[in-house]
Amino acid sequence: MAEAAREKKLPVDDKVHTWPHLVRMEFLVALFVLVALVLWALMVDAPLEEAANPTRTPNPSKAPWYFLGLQEMLVYFDPWHAGVVLPSLIIVGLMVIPYIDINPRGNGYYCFKDRKWEILTFFLGFHVLWITMIIIGTFFRGPGWNLFWPWQRWDPHKVVALTNVDLPYLVGFRDYWLSAAFSLMAIGAYFVLGMIGFYLFVLKVKGKDFLERWGMVRFTIAGLLLVLMMALPVKMFLRLAFNVKYVLVTPWINI
Amino acid sequence: MSLFDKIKNDIVESHVWKSIFRHGYDDTPRNRVMMVTSNVFLHLHPAKVRRHAVRMRFTWCMGGLTFLMFLITAVTGIYLMFYYRPVAEYAYADMKYLEFDMPFGMLMRNMHRWAAHAMIVFVWLHMFRVFLTGSYKPPREFNWIVGVLLLVLTLLLSFTGYLLPWDQLAIWAVTVGSNMARATPLLGYEGPFADFVGANPIYDARAFLFGGGEIGPHTLLRFYILHCIFIPLVASILMAVHFWRIRRDGFSGPSL
Numbered sequence: 001m002a003e004a005a006r007e008k009k010l011p012v013d014d015k016v017h018t019w020p021h022l023v024r025m026e027f028l029v030a031l032f033v034l035v036a037l038v039l040w041a042l043m044v045d046a047p048l049e050e051a052a053n054p055t056r057t058p059n060p061s062k063a064p065w066y067f068l069g070l071q072e073m074l075v076y077f078d079p080w081h082a083g084v085v086l087p088s089l090i091i092v093g094l095m096v097i098p099y100i101d102i103n104p105r106g107n108g109y110y111c112f113k114d115r116k117w118e119i120l121t122f123f124l125g126f127h128v129l130w131i132t133m134i135i136i137g138t139f140f141r142g143p144g145w146n147l148f149w150p151w152q153r154w155d156p157h158k159v160v161a162l163t164n165v166d167l168p169y170l171v172g173f174r175d176y177w178l179s180a181a182f183s184l185m186a187i188g189a190y191f192v193l194g195m196i197g198f199y200l201f202v203l204k205v206k207g208k209d210f211l212e213r214w215g216m217v218r219f220t221i222a223g224l225l226l227v228l229m230m231a232l233p234v235k236m237f238l239r240l241a242f243n244v245k246y247v248l249v250t251p252w253i254n255i
Numbered sequence: 256m257s258l259f260d261k262i263k264n265d266i267v268e269s270h271v272w273k274s275i276f277r278h279g280y281d282d283t284p285r286n287r288v289m290m291v292t293s294n295v296f297l298h299l300h301p302a303k304v305r306r307h308a309v310r311m312r313f314t315w316c317m318g319g320l321t322f323l324m325f326l327i328t329a330v331t332g333i334y335l336m337f338y339y340r341p342v343a344e345y346a347y348a349d350m351k352y353l354e355f356d357m358p359f360g361m362l363m364r365n366m367h368r369w370a371a372h373a374m375i376v377f378v379w380l381h382m383f384r385v386f387l388t389g390s391y392k393p394p395r396e397f398n399w400i401v402g403v404l405l406l407v408l409t410l411l412l413s414f415t416g417y418l419l420p421w422d423q424l425a426i427w428a429v430t431v432g433s434n435m436a437r438a439t440p441l442l443g444y445e446g447p448f449a450d451f452v453g454a455n456p457i458y459d460a461r462a463f464l465f466g467g468g469e470i471g472p473h474t475l476l477r478f479y480i481l482h483c484i485f486i487p488l489v490a491s492i493l494m495a496v497h498f499w500r501i502r503r504d505g506f507s508g509p510s511l
Contacts, residue, residue: 014306015306016305017284018291019287029311029316029320030319040365040369041365048351049424050423051421052343052422054471062431064414071431083436084435084446085440091403091407094382095400097386098393098396101392106388106389107507107509108389108390108392108506108507110388115389252448
């Protein structure tokens with residue numbers, strides 16, 4: 001009986017009037033935030049240092065905080081990669097999200113279970129990589145872009161041994177051409193293994209017929225973007241664990 | 256009828272008043288719709304929205320707050336523009352003047368800067384929320400792209416504004432931030448394959464951005480124009496598209 005009554009009352013149209021329901025909410029939140037901002041602006045002054053002087057470079061020179069993730073990536077990759085290619089890939093990668101995530105579940109409501117891997121990937125890219133790099137760049141980098149604890153005095157003469165070597169050298173290659181061949185194979189193997197791993201993984205979590213649903217183009221773009229994103233933590237690991245400077249060295253580009 | 260009511264009646268029934276306000280304030284469903292549809296600002300909204308989409312724990316209010324921060328920076332920015340000259344000789348002195356001599360100058364500058372920082376945080380949180388609710392899924396895919404462009408423009412707005420105080424913080428942060436442009440493959444003189452294109456320090460991607468081989472008076476003017484006119488204009492157009500498409504597609508939510 002109660003069941004039937006509830007069924008009858010099921011909303012055919014669950015809409016409410018924008019005025020007053022939404023407008024009232026927007027007004028109150030805007031007012032609250034505006035007051036908070038004014039109080040904050042009254043209490044904390046915007047920084048203004050001494051006048052610009054092109055002949056005096058501060059050490060360290062830091063980009064605005066929202067770009068410190070990119071500056072921190074410069075530790076691990078050359079500027080053309082960390083400063084140009086990776087940011088472009090981030091922007092393109094964000095743009096293609098709606099076209100590679102064709103999971104029909106979770107459209108317009110919070111859920112974790114039905115789109116666990118999508119959310120975890122975003123979490124890895126946004127929170128773990130982007131935000132962590134910003135925090136490291138903001139609070140843990142001092143003169144010479146060396147690592148300092150936030151409470152540590154910034155010693156501009158801190159001695160840091162430069163023990164980094166290139167990957168081919170590390171595994172024993174001394175000849176230039178053999179090193180280059182090894183490097184290219186290592187990078188090729190990374191991408192091939194990455195794509196195979198991605199394929200097997202998606203096969204496991206999305207079911208046997210996933211490639212039919214996704215199509216080859218969607219699978220390739222998603223896989224390449226993920227493998228390229230994972231290149232950052234992989235390079236970080238190689239650097240921190242094995243002091244690897246570059247994986248590939250050529251006269252034109254180093255990776 | 257009291258005198259007050261009579262005067263009020265005369266005003267509300269007058270020709271002038273009725274030409275401005277086309278309907279009353281009665282709490283009727285028809286009037287609630289009219290409130291939104293007959294107001295150029297409020298009609299950014301649909302007349303009715305889905306019940307769950309109004310709740311704060313669904314939207315976090317982040318998109319709207321990003322827009323609010325944009326409006327605050329626009330208003331305070333115009334105030335600052337009255338006192339600031341984008342010329343290398345004057346810019347820093349104008350900052351001091353603005354801080355110490357102008358009425359509410361310091362407050363306006365503080366609000367401008369903190370609102371700009373808040374805008375970046377809010378736009379990131381907005382993106383995170385939209386991802387969590389899957390609100391980019393059909394039919395809203397393209398609006399997500401517009402949103403990513405707006406995210407990039409927000410960062411560029413903040414970055415171009417960073418140079419304008421013309422202090423040590425400004426020029427060195429922008430130097431570091433712009434150095435990546437000279438490493439652009441092909442187009443930057445320190446980038447790979449620059450030789451094939453013939454890029455050099457005064458003729459490459461960064462020189463195009465700076466108006467010269469290094470940060471100088473031209474850079475200040477360029478960033479000023481980008482900051483005050485070009486990027487806000489483009490962002491406004493994209494915001495109109497962004498809001499319009501939300502209005503057409505409706506707020507996202509589970510299917511009924």
